Amino acid sequence: MVNISKSLYCNYVQCKKLVWLLKNKPDEYEETKNDVVLANGNRVGDLARSYFGKYALVKYDEVLINMIMETKKYLKTDSIICEASFKFNNLFASIDILKIEDDGLTIYEVKSSTEVKDIYLDDASFQAYILKKLGYKVKSVNIMHVNGDYVLGDKFDINSYFVIEDITDTSIEKESELEENVKELNEILDSNKEPNIDIGMHCSNPYKCPYYKYCTKHLPEPNVFDINGLNKKQKFKYYYEGKITFEDLIHEDLNNKYLEQINFEINDLKPKINKEAIKELMSTLKYPLYFLDYETCQFAIPEIKGTKPYQVLTFQYSLHIMDEKGNLTHKEFLADSSDTDFVRHFAESLIKDIPDDGSVIIYNKSFEPARNREIIKMYPEYKEGLERINNNIVDFMDPFNDRDYYTKEMKGSYSIKYVLPALYPNDPSLDYHNLPLVHNGEEASTTFVELRDMPKEKQEEIRKGLLVYCELDTYAMVKIYEKFKELV
Ligand code: SF4
Known part of the structure; x- marks a missing residue:
């Protein structure tokens, strides 16, 4: 038994x-x-x-x-x-x-x-x-x-x-x-008989099921669950109605962006590019360009005075700097996992690394500026430096989010993890799947939380993985910049 x-x-x-x-x-x-x-x-x-x-x-x-x-x-x-x-x-x-x-x-x-x-x-x-x-x-x-x-x-x-x-x-x-x-x-x-239970909302509630791939192997590709951004309940509604393939869904009353993903996929459409919108965005850039990306973590047990459990805290950034001639340098910060004042050290290093008023290029304007405002609340002494950074923000996600630039390979997503391989399909070094240890922000966050409890050698390996991952995030923006430049 x-x-x-x-x-x-x-x-x-x-x-x-x-x-x-x-x-x-x-x-x-x-x-x-x-x-x-x-x-x-x-x-x-x-x-x-x-x-x-x-x-x-x-x-x-x-x-x-x-x-x-x-x-x-x-x-x-x-x-x-x-x-x-x-x-x-x-x-x-x-x-x-x-x-x-x-x-x-x-x-x-x-x-x-x-x-x-x-x-x-x-x-x-x-x-x-x-x-x-x-x-x-x-x-x-x-x-x-x-x-x-x-x-x-x-x-x-x-x-x-x-x-x-x-x-x-x-x-x-x-x-x-x-x-x-x-x-x-x-x-x-x-029993020797596998229970006959179909997939449903319970597959990720309360926990992500480790057999999801097994239970969905009968589904054709792409299918309703590949529609990016459509809410899960609606996906299952279509699934139970037998509307599973993109062909089944093309005539449904769906939001335009979902229909566009389906249409591009079914009809193998050519990329859609609004050059004017990209030209406008590029015309706003001021040199030097600072391509910036943060990683954040959440500790259940707060260590920094004034913080709460699971407060979002910045622990890492990558920064590519490009001057007017196109010369590129790279700077980075990764907190020591034993440092209990790492947000302060993050802010100090960042302000030192971005001394000028150039454009600060990020991917998703709702993220980095919000973190900067939180740091200002924690440490008002960094207000001037961080507000200067926030005032120079340019969001490279906008053209993809607004569908001014869309290709079938983006699969309805504007995440940089989809956008980059879509823009550079033949460059494996730009594919996040090929990274050694850390492949996305969530992994970076949980990995950093667990870092302290790991043996020293493992910590070194993980830190390298975090640095390589975050560096690709800002290098990705440099590559997007090059693509935009080529276009305009
Ligand atoms: S994926 Fe998991 S939760 Fe969903 S039906 Fe299969 S076994 Fe059950």
Whole structure:
């Protein structure tokens, strides 16, 4: 009989087919990218352990019985146990924090997010169910999560940082459902037959499913899910109606930009270029040109005074500088992962690297200028330098966003990751897919968050990956500039 852990139970709650695939098709499993909350998970979990003071920790052991025996030992001697482990039949759970009192046990399930999600209720209720089945009295069940409004003052205050929400009533309501679910889950795991479940909104809710590629391999290419920007609900509506290929969708009442993507693809149309719009944009440029791109990260546990959990913080930039003769130089900044004042150092370095009033070329004007305004709030002493940068911003995304420049290869997207290979199809060095470690902003962000916990050699490797990635972002803008220049 397969052991059912709390994460397997949560997988079941998300999708019955998912648990069957986990057991029967391990080769089809595709690692999904960590999101920012998961990347911060371990650190928040470790921090929470000291919330109630002294505690006993049950060490992880592949042999579950060892963890269960250790828990039994601590139950006699300690009042707070972290990772207390219990097994009832084939159901197994380690409880993040267990409080032991004469009148019963209290469960604390620790989450690094700033809110209670539905799946957490299933997770914690599963733990309470096991304890009750083993005959323990469960006094209360709680979700302990990050307080999104917490602001770091002179000293970190763990009591204000965490919020504890009592979900005892919900866990009691879920008991009968749990009984049924566990029975069905065991049947699925025992069966040789793959559950017949179609893809749907549940494939990415609450977590991105690692079998999405497997479950969508029957779809033709391109299909409704390739329409860039169309909301997911609408995509599934068309999918369930059998409108799946671009040919099926061309006569639908869709926004023009979606129809344009479909039309370019079906009819293999030639690039559409509005030279006048590009000429106008190019006429605004002042030399030297500063091609600039930021990377940001979000730490669950704030380290900089005045910041909140998950506040967006700049940790890296790449800067290509071009003078009037076309000479190009490159500058960059990547925060030291142990530096707890890295935003200040980022701002100081940036202002030094952009001393003149040339155009600051970015890709997406809603991003870098907003970060600069946030830094000004944190450190008003950099107001003048950062406002000067903001006043010189030119957004190279505009022509692509406005569809003044569109090719079939952009696949409806104006992201630089699509635009660049579309403009330079035969240059693999400009293809983000060919980068060694970091391929997009989300990866850069989570990688930087995880960096500190990595061994030194690995850190060096990752830092190189981050530098190469960010440099390509600004080099990409230089290449777009060259393309625009060629056109006008
Ligand atoms: S991709 Fe969707 S349908 Fe397939 S296993 Fe995952 S959640 Fe279930």
